Amino acid sequence: xxxxxxxxxxxxxxxxxxxxxxxxxxxxxxxxxxxxxxxxxxxxxxxxxxxxxxxxxxxxxxxxxxxxxxxxxxxxxxxxxxxxxxxxxxxxxxxxxx
Amino acid sequence: xxxxxxxxxxxxxxxxxxxxxxxxxxxxxxxxxxxxxxxxxxxxxxxxxxxxxxxxxxxxxxxxxxxxxxxxxxxxxxxxxxxxxxxxxxxxxxxxxx
Numbered sequence: 710x711x712x713x714x715x716x717x718x719x720x721x722x723x724x725x726x727x728x729x730x731x732x733x734x735x736x737x738x739x740x741x742x743x744x745x746x747x748x749x750x751x752x753x754x755x756x757x758x759x760x761x762x763x764x765x766x767x768x769x770x771x772x773x774x775x776x777x778x779x780x781x782x783x784x785x786x787x788x789x790x791x792x793x794x795x796x797x798x799x800x801x802x803x804x805x806x807x
Numbered sequence: 808x809x810x811x812x813x814x815x816x817x818x819x820x821x822x823x824x825x826x827x828x829x830x831x832x833x834x835x836x837x838x839x840x841x842x843x844x845x846x847x848x849x850x851x852x853x854x855x856x857x858x859x860x861x862x863x864x865x866x867x868x869x870x871x872x873x874x875x876x877x878x879x880x881x882x883x884x885x886x887x888x889x890x891x892x893x894x895x896x897x898x899x900x901x902x903x904x905x
Contacts, residue, residue, distance in 0.1 A: 718816070718881070720849075722847065722848040722849050748879070749818070749820065749877045749879055750820040751818075751849070751877075752877075752879060766894060769894055773894060774895075775894075775895045775896050776895070778895050779847045779848045779850075779895050780893070780895050781847055781891060781893055782891075782892045782894065783816070783892075784889070784890040784891075784892070785883070785888070785889045785890070786887070786888070789883055790884070791881055791882070791883040792881070792882040793879060793882075794864065794879065794880045794881075795879055796864060796867055796868055796873075796878035796879070797871060797873045797876050797877050797878050798874055
């Protein structure tokens with residue numbers, strides 16, 4: 710069996726104007742943390758198998774509001790040389806090159 | 808002169824709890840729109856020269872609060888096959904493959 714691993718960036722904007730929104734945000738973070746590293750307030754990163762990506766997407770789809778929230782998953786080859794520049798004083802959890 | 812072009816993803820969380828924060832958010836969006844395409848509430852994408860990236864970073868640095876806000880610029884080779892999955896009903900401004 711060939712297991713394909715991909716680099717993943719998860720970016721979201723969960724509408725937190727209501728209590729339900731705050732709950733959704735907490736659920737999204739809880740799910741994302743099980744799969745990826747928390748990079749910034751609403752950005753997670755990591756390397757996952759295609760199967761894990763599908764599971765992550767399914768779990769997130771169960772808790773988000775498809776009309777109120779915004780969620781994107783970027784997938785790219787794990788070998789890619791990608792540079793990450795923080796313009797703010799966010800702690801960099803890894804090196805600049807990922 | 809060799810002009811290096813890179814694919815760019817700009818992701819930000821601007822703290823909008825104060826009036827100043829809302830102003831910063833508007834300024835960030837105004838600057839980002841001059842360089843990149845608006846993909847989602849707080850995500851922009853595009854292809855820029857290294858010089859344009861530096862200008863963008865400089866302009867953003869002038870308006871953001873480095874301790875309150877979170878801003879990341881991802882840079883990667885323009886030839887990369889990157890897949891973008893929207894989990895919500897956000898309009899997809901281009902195709903799934905970018």
